Amino acid sequence: MNEYPFRLINHDKDGSINPDILATRPFLAVDTSFAAEAKHFIPGERLETAMNTAIAVGSPLLITGEPGTGKTQAAYYAAYKLGLEPVIHFQVKSESTAKDLLYNFDTVRYFHDAHLAKEDSVLKKADYVEKQALWKAMVSEHPRVVLIDEIDKAPRDFPNDLLHELDQMEFSITETG
Template structure:
């Protein structure tokens, strides 16, 4: 292999230290302008926008569920999405704000700092999005001075991996998510409602690890992103990677052929590689192989890059046998 940064031999690089690493090519994959939505996803997005309902997206990990929110915000000119990363301990209130009651109690006891409740409120994705739809004068007493916006704006809110949360999380959001409001009991307990003309656009992702309540599903527009067929996957790769990844490239066609063999039921892999892993793998293959037109014909290069594609020990052993057989078949046809 021609491309190495770390040699693992205990000897420092001869060049000046520390070594400067170039920007990761993966940053190119995350650019929202390079995202391609299939026609079904486009339709689901438009239905959700027209109805003013949250869009619930499912699909295999790595199929672009999270990136959809960034693509949507980019195309509509709404800035970066406000993201809520769901955890197994998440409660519904945390989607709107968190309140550090313990810190306030400690400060009250010490008596050394102002202890207004507002100083201990941290607004989260949907709460901040609702506040931003209001005229600044209407909500200035609810926001720290540094957070008061200049004009009302619409935001995209991403609730990522909602299926990680306890079942009560979705049940406790039913009215708030449908009517776009929340309350802060410690600050007057008044209903804070989004301006209907600037209602936040909500994108919710799920890996379907657990079922969501029927009442919650009724309030959403739903779409499952299917794993792309080979023609569409070639288009996605060419659009995301550009150089040496034309959809007609022999290298890309060979890579996709091997990739689908690894994903096939006959492969026996427990965790099949997804689109995101394919993109990372192709980047590494190109880096490791230098100027080689088709690095897939070099078993050592493919095996060296396998850690980006196959993620368990058992699957890697199975994948190596599949790759060896695939390379033999390819060399016979050349």
């Protein structure tokens, strides 16, 4: 057993923790989330014009820029100003596909249930489809702000694959036939 220059737990006595050596962190009572900070965001004139134009023509808006320039905050600001909160946030990963923005088919659960099902039972594949960010926005009763964050990490075809679905506001689910 290693000997350490401190004793966090006092095994010799009652096993209690010595509170004098525990690290303390200040409690932040202030909400520092993007949603909370949205009311303090001040968009530049070009961004404001782009946002207003996208709203006027009913078109999605793609905001690009260097890290830390306020792209994410702009989405939360738009949702706040337009009363469209909460923002539907999709975090892109290097393996993300356009389909991931629309839906997820729970293949593992489907195969698990199929394995346990009786021979004469029929599983409905539609029961294994989970709505994702864009589908949730498409079926929402009210317009929604969808933040597709870190889109630059996606495969090259990712943005192009979304164009049809965004233009038509419809898509098909290949797994359900």
